[in-house]
Structure formats: C-alpha cells, structure tokens
Amino acid sequence: MDKPRSKSKWILLLWGMLTIFLAWGGGFVLFVIDTLTYYPPTPTAQGIVVLTGGAKRIDTAIQLLQSNHGKYLLISGVQPTTTLQDIERVSSIKLTQSNRNHITLGHNATSTMGNAVETAAWVHYHHLDSLIVVTSSYHIRRAIVEIQSLLDNVDIYPYVSRSDKQETLSHLHSIRLLFLEYNKFIAAYTGLIHTTRPKEDLLKNIP
Numbered sequence: 001m002d003k004p005r006s007k008s009k010w011i012l013l014l015w016g017m018l019t020i021f022l023a024w025g026g027g028f029v030l031f032v033i034d035t036l037t038y039y040p041p042t043p044t045a046q047g048i049v050v051l052t053g054g055a056k057r058i059d060t061a062i063q064l065l066q067s068n069h070g071k072y073l074l075i076s077g078v079q080p081t082t083t084l085q086d087i088e089r090v091s092s093i094k095l096t097q098s099n100r101n102h103i104t105l106g107h108n109a110t111s112t113m114g115n116a117v118e119t120a121a122w123v124h125y126h127h128l129d130s131l132i133v134v135t136s137s138y139h140i141r142r143a144i145v146e147i148q149s150l151l152d153n154v155d156i157y158p159y160v161s162r163s164d165k166q167e168t169l170s171h172l173h174s175i176r177l178l179f180l181e182y183n184k185f186i187a188a189y190t191g192l193i194h195t196t197r198p199k200e201d202l203l204k205n206i207p
Contacts, residue, residue, distance in 0.1 A: 024186075031182045035138045043157035044069045045130035049119045050161075051112070051143055052077040054136045060161040061134040062093045065102065070132055074122045076106040076115045112139070112146050112184075120150040130155040137162060138178055142185040 048070035050061035058075060065073045075087070084105060088095055095103075106118040123131060131151070135143050137160045148156050 027186070028179070028182050031141075031185070032178055034141070035178060038137050038140070038160060039162075040158050040160060042069060043132050043159060045128075045132045045155065045157055046070060047072045047074065047123060047126060047128040047130070048132045048134060049074040049076055049115075049122070049147075050134040051109075051115045051139070053139070054161055057134055057136065057161040058087060059091055059093055060159070062091065062095070062099070062103075064132060064134065064159065065099060066093070066096075071102060072126055072128070073103045074106055074119060075103065076118045076122075077109040078105050078107055080107045082107070112143055112188075115143065116146040116150050119147050123151055123154060128154065130157070132157045132159050134159045134161055136160065138181050142181065142188050145185070145188045 042064070048061050048064050050057050050073070052058065052075060061073055061075070064070055078087075082105065084095075084100060084103060087105075104122060106115075106122065109115045109118040119131070119133075131147075131154055133140070133143055133147060133156060140158045140160055144156060144158055148154075
C-alpha cells in the first residue's frame with residue numbers, strides 16, 4: 001500500500017511544479033507584453049523622481065519639470081562626482097536658473113532599493129504628497145513597488161521613458177534583461193526582497 005501512496009505524492013509534486021512553472025511562464029509573457037506596450041498618461045504631481053540608468057530618462061524627467069508637471073525634481077543614483085553642469089553638458093535640454101533651483105542630485109543610491117530610500121528622504125524633506133516616477137518600461141513596475149513600500153501615504157504615478165534600446169526584443173541581451181527584471185519584480189512584489197532600512201533613518205542625509 002505504501003508504493004501507491006508514494007507514487008501519488010510524486011504525481012502531486014510534479015503537477016505542483018508544472019503549475020508553478022506555467023504560472024511563472026505566463027507571467028513572464030504578460031510582463032514582456034506590458035513592457036513593450038505600457039504607455040501611462042502624462043501625470044501631474046508635486047514632485048518628480050528619475051532613476052538613472054537609461055539613455056534618455058533624465059531628459060524625459062526634465063521635460064516634465066519644464067512643462068510644469070511637477071515642482072521639484074530628484075535625479076536619483078548619479079555618480080558621486082557628477083554635478084548638474086555635467087548633466088547639462090550631455091543633455092539635449094537647456095536648463096533655466098529656475099529649473100536648477102528645483103533640481104536635486106541624489107548621489108547615494110546604487111540600486112533600486114537605494115533609489116527608494118533616497119526618494120523617500122527627499123519626499124519627506126519637501127513634504128510632498130504626490131510623486132511621478134520616471135524610468136524605463138521594463139523597470140517601472142519594480143520601481144513603483146519599492147518606492148511605494150516607503151511612501152504609503154503618497155500618491156505615486158508611473159511615467160515611462162521609451163528611448164532605451166533594451167526595451168526591444170531585437171537581441172539576446174534584451175531578453176536576458178527582461179528575464180532578470182521579471183524575477184526581481186516578482187521578488188519585490190512578494191516581499192522576498194525589500195529595503196530593510198527603518199523609516200526613521202530616511203530623514204538622515206537630506207539632499
């Protein structure tokens with residue numbers, strides 16, 4: 001009698017693993033479709049944060065600032081030695097002095113979780129209750145999850161910068177990027193990875 005029971009357990013285990021694999025695979029397909037087709041409307045909020053890493057993300061965020069879709073702009077994750085003048089030199093957009101006065105460079109973040117911590121500190125400093133998050137389409141879902149986890153009472157709006165070459169499926173690097181980002185998003189969404197820094201520390205090192 002033990003053998004049939006043992007065989008039944010193995011069958012259930014295999015079916016369970018197959019179900020998980022199919023759910024994961026189906027989710028990945030939806031994630032890819034979402035990445036290629038997600039075009040959220042242009043929002044308006046008190047603040048804007050752009051997460052560095054894509055070719056035109058910063059230009060996109062500056063355009064939002066200049067068109068009065070936000071009053072303040074945080075550029076999160078720039079190199080420690082980078083200045084606003086350095087950004088102006090490589091940007092196609094000219095900044096006014098008023099723009100410069102409303103832009104903060106965040107030098108501390110080296111990951112999406114770091115972006116979330118840096119953004120939360122900046123939002124608390126300016127007492128903002130609404131925020132636009134600018135990043136690439138493949139990154140936007142995880143970025144929103146990470147930032148929202150530290151800003152429960154802030155309205156957060158996604159905005160996608162669509163000039164990154166990684167957003168197409170024309171080469172293997174793009175597929176690998178989407179594969180890695182999908183798994184990171186699942187881990188962030190389910191709480192397997194998250195920033196563990198306590199909220200009390202967010203007000204330290206205010207930009």
